[in-house]
Amino acid sequence: MPFHLYFNGEISPLDSTIFKSNDLAILRGYGMFDYFRTYNGVPFRWDDYWQRFENSAKLLKLPLPLNQEEAAEILADLHALSGEPEVAFRFVLTGGYAPDSVHVVKPNFLIRTEALPQDNPAGLLKGIKVLPYQYVRDLPEIKTTNYVHMVLMADEMKEQGASDLLFYKDGEISELTRSNFFIFKGDTLITSDTNILRGITRKVVLELAKEHFKIEVRPLLYSELATADEAFTTSSTKWVMPIVQIGDNLVGDGKAGQRTLSLQDLFKKVVLEWGR
Amino acid sequence: MPFHLYFNGEISPLDSTIFKSNDLAILRGYGMFDYFRTYNGVPFRWDDYWQRFENSAKLLKLPLPLNQEEAAEILADLHALSGEPEVAFRFVLTGGYAPDSVHVVKPNFLIRTEALPQDNPAGLLKGIKVLPYQYVRDLPEIKTTNYVHMVLMADEMKEQGASDLLFYKDGEISELTRSNFFIFKGDTLITSDTNILRGITRKVVLELAKEHFKIEVRPLLYSELATADEAFTTSSTKWVMPIVQIGDNLVGDGKAGQRTLSLQDLFKKVVLEWGR
Numbered sequence: 001m002p003f004h005l006y007f008n009g010e011i012s013p014l015d016s017t018i019f020k021s022n023d024l025a026i027l028r029g030y031g032m033f034d035y036f037r038t039y040n041g042v043p044f045r046w047d048d049y050w051q052r053f054e055n056s057a058k059l060l061k062l063p064l065p066l067n068q069e070e071a072a073e074i075l076a077d078l079h080a081l082s083g084e085p086e087v088a089f090r091f092v093l094t095g096g097y098a099p100d101s102v103h104v105v106k107p108n109f110l111i112r113t114e115a116l117p118q119d120n121p122a123g124l125l126k127g128i129k130v131l132p133y134q135y136v137r138d139l140p141e142i143k144t145t146n147y148v149h150m151v152l153m154a155d156e157m158k159e160q161g162a163s164d165l166l167f168y169k170d171g172e173i174s175e176l177t178r179s180n181f182f183i184f185k186g187d188t189l190i191t192s193d194t195n196i197l198r199g200i201t202r203k204v205v206l207e208l209a210k211e212h213f214k215i216e217v218r219p220l221l222y223s224e225l226a227t228a229d230e231a232f233t234t235s236s237t238k239w240v241m242p243i244v245q246i247g248d249n250l251v252g253d254g255k256a257g258q259r260t261l262s263l264q265d266l267f268k269k270v271v272l273e274w275g276r
Numbered sequence: 277m278p279f280h281l282y283f284n285g286e287i288s289p290l291d292s293t294i295f296k297s298n299d300l301a302i303l304r305g306y307g308m309f310d311y312f313r314t315y316n317g318v319p320f321r322w323d324d325y326w327q328r329f330e331n332s333a334k335l336l337k338l339p340l341p342l343n344q345e346e347a348a349e350i351l352a353d354l355h356a357l358s359g360e361p362e363v364a365f366r367f368v369l370t371g372g373y374a375p376d377s378v379h380v381v382k383p384n385f386l387i388r389t390e391a392l393p394q395d396n397p398a399g400l401l402k403g404i405k406v407l408p409y410q411y412v413r414d415l416p417e418i419k420t421t422n423y424v425h426m427v428l429m430a431d432e433m434k435e436q437g438a439s440d441l442l443f444y445k446d447g448e449i450s451e452l453t454r455s456n457f458f459i460f461k462g463d464t465l466i467t468s469d470t471n472i473l474r475g476i477t478r479k480v481v482l483e484l485a486k487e488h489f490k491i492e493v494r495p496l497l498y499s500e501l502a503t504a505d506e507a508f509t510t511s512s513t514k515w516v517m518p519i520v521q522i523g524d525n526l527v528g529d530g531k532a533g534q535r536t537l538s539l540q541d542l543f544k545k546v547v548l549e550w551g552r
Contacts, residue, residue, distance in 0.1 A: 005297055019295035019302065021281055021386055026295065026368065028423040029305040061428065090377075092302065095427060101366075101390075103430055110297055114377075138414060139424065146305040146422055148415065151371060152336065154379055 004081045006074050006111040008065070011081070014112060023108055024095025030104070031094040031145040032056040036200070036236055037116060038086045042275030043075060044236070048200045053091055056142045062093055062107045071111070078113040088114045092145070117237040123163065124264060127244030127256040130233075131157060132222075133165040136174050140195045150177035164233070166246055169195075173220045179235030181243075183220065183228035183251075184259050189213045192220040201234040201267070208266040213259065225249070230257025232264075239271075240264035280357045282350045282387040284341070287357070290388060299384055300371025306380070307370040307421040308332040312476070312512055313392060314362045318551030319351060320512070324476045329367055332418045338369055338383045347387070354389040364390045368421070393513040399439065400540060403520030403532040406509075407433060408498075409441040412450050416471045426453035440509070442522055445471075449496045455511035457519075459496065459504035459527075460535050465489045468496040477510040477543070484542045489535065501525070506533025508540075515547075516540035 003014040012018070025031035034053040036044055043049070050068045057064050066074070071091075079087055092110040099105070120128075135149055153165055164176045174195040175181055180202040182191040189209050191202065209215060225231070231243040231251045240263045242256035251257075279290040288294070301307035310329040312320055319325070326344045333340050342350075347367075355363055368386040375381070396404075411425055429441055440452045450471040451457055456478040458467040465485050467478065485491060501507070507519040507527045516539045518532035527533075 007297070015296060017293055017296050019297065019299075020291060020293050021283070021295065021368070021388060023295075023302070024427060025302045025305075026299070026307065026370065026386075027309070027366075027421060028427055029301075029307070029421040030424055030427045031302065031305070033303070060424075061431070090303075092297070094302065102427060104427065110302075112297055138422075144305070144424060145303060146414075146424065148304070148306055148336075148420060148422065151300060151304050151306045151378060151380065155337070 002081060002083060003087075003113045003115070004078055005113065006078060008108060011077065018110070019108070020097055022097050022099070022101060024098050024104065025092075025145060027098065027101050028095065029146055030060070031092060032060055032062070032143050033090060033092040033145055034143055035088065035090050037088040038079065039271045039274035040276055041079070041085055043089065044271065044274055045200050045204065046072070048203065052143065052198070052200065053093075056144070057093055059139070059142045060144070062095065062104065064093070065107065065109050074111055078111065082113050084115075086116055088116055090114055120238070120241070123241055124239065125256065127242035128163040129161055129245035130164045130166045130176065130243055131160060131162045132247045133167055134169055135165075135167045136169040136195050137167065137197070140174065140197055143197055147177060168222045171222050173222055173225075176233050179233040179238050179241075181220070182232050182234065183224065184213075184230040184257060185224075185228060187213050187259070188216060189259075190216045190218070190220055190224070193217045194219055199234055201236055201239065204270060205234050205240060205263055205267060208270070209263055212262070225251070228252065230260045232257070232260045240267050278357060278359060279363075279389045279391070280354055281389065282354060284385060287353065294386070295384070296373055298373050298375070298377060300374050300380065301368075301421060303374065303377050304371065305422055306336070307368060308336055308338070308419050309366060309368045309421055310419055311364065311366050313364040314355065315547045315550035316552055317355070317361055319365065320547065320550055321476050321480065322348070324479065328419065328474070328476065329369075332420070333369055335415070335418045336420070338371065338380065340369070341383065341385050350387055354387060358389050360391075362392055364392055366390055396439075396514070396517070399517055400515065401532065403518030404439040405437055405521035406440045406442045406452065406519055407436060407438045408523045409443055410445055411441075411443045412445040412471050413443065413473070416450065416473055419473055423453060444498045447498050449498055449501075452509050455509040455514050455517075457496070458508050458510065459500065460489075460506035460533060461500075461504060463489050463535070464492060465535075466492045466494070466496055466500070469493045470495055475510055477512055477515065480546060481510050481516060481539055481543060484546070485539055488538070501527070504528065506536045508533070508536040516543050
């Protein structure tokens with residue numbers, strides 16, 4: 001797999017040593033990223049991902065060294081070098097090298113080409129278990145690199161047979177570590193709009209769902225889980241993933257919901273036809 | 277300045293390119309650090325700093341690749357290479373390279389030798405202004421690398437003539453971005469013990485203060501600022517720094533407090549005599 005990366009104007013093998021030690025991402029956790037993939041060789045919803053990346057950069061006050069067209073050319077070059085029909089891309093923008101270890105001088109911009117994430121076909125069919133976790137992401141509308149709780153809890157999740165954490169605080173559910181959260185109550189689809197990162201898959205699913213279900217985009221209470229018929233999470237790697245257990249409690253009857261699976265089908269059609 | 281760094285067993289110039297791009301500090305903000313300096317050529321309170329570093333590593337579930345003795349030898353080598361009588365050291369322990377961008381495999385351990393921080397003699401004499409900021413550090417007892425709010429607010433602080441942020445949430449003051457917080461009410465010295473990083477300078481100052489003042493280590497309410505006679509902050513770079521203004525409000529009469537300056541004197545004596 002000759003995957004490569006782009007770093008501040010240069011392309012080199014993915015395994016290259018590229019960062020000096022005083023980057024603000026390393027010293028101060030000051031960085032942001034985005035992540036997306038191709039279907040049929042074409043980056044999925046590229047405009048949406050770029051727009052979100054631009055927005056994160058603006059909110060972190062980091063000037064972007066490239067515009068969308070220039071970035072698209074680099075994606076094409078990296079894709080060609082990979083020799084793979086499909087790839088994933090990870091953009092990372094950091095605070096750059098800081099002589100005083102505090103102030104941003106010039107951001108570092110990295111694009112990594114990565115192998116596609118591993119599928120979880122069993123999860124898509126039967127659903128996953130998640131652990132409730134009292135936390136709300138800091139600066140949730142920015143896709144910062146701060147995923148400390150996810151990494152910290154990785155072993156605990158594995159021990160409990162769980163795939164992810166469901167963040168809630170002060171009685172309100174926000175999101176999972178890297179994905180958005182939805183429930184069905186009957187034919188009503190509910191998802192939060194506060195303290196979340198606005199997922200692109202979430203956006204696509206809401207577009208698809210509006211023709212079939214009543215939709216409520218509003219704060220979602222933890223107490224509503226008890227009466228939810230179905231639950232699922234969305235992300236670029238999870239698609240529409242049924243959630244059948246939250247901690248010790250089953251969601252609905254503990255099986256992947258039919259409405260959820262119908263949305264999963266609709267999403268699958270979109271990506272399979274993407275770019276054709 | 278031939279400052280050098282240590283990285284996973286090798287010593288190289290400070291400006292060296294050493295990190296690959298999939299370190300968890302870069303991708304996931306998963307890292308921790310510590311920072312201390314020499315006085316009279318001897319690392320100040322080395323046992324305390326090492327113990328805190330070990331504690332952070334344990335709480336982040338990162339195995340330390342060195343013990344204290346081995347680390348001390350590296351410090352001596354780096355110090356000698358610098359050719360400087362006094363240096364500062366920055367330890368950084370990251371989640372290391374992650375093939376799956378989530379799980380820790382083997383931490384990366386970095387020690388940077390740095391020039392001494394710039395003094396702020398005017399601040400030590402006349403005191404500084406800080407901005408109140410509604411926030412509490414995530415995992416406050418761990419010295420993680422997450423200083424996003426500090427970097428994000430750097431311009432705003434400069435515009436307002438402020439040196440730092442004073443974190444408070446739900447009516448309670450915790451700390452500043454990188455330093456602890458104290459107030460005097462008469463001869464009573466008060467400092468918080470919750471949601472803080474336990475500073476080594478804080479510890480030394482409490483040791484020094486107990487012979488001269490009544491001490492209360494307890495949650496400190498934001499509302500208590502109005503009746504504080506003096507305020508100050510402590511850190512390895514700020515020593516005992518008077519705080520004379522918080523946002524638009526003066527502390528006491530708006531001048532560096534006499535009790536604060538007496539503690540500053542006591543601290544200065546300790547460091548000037550350190551290692552002799």
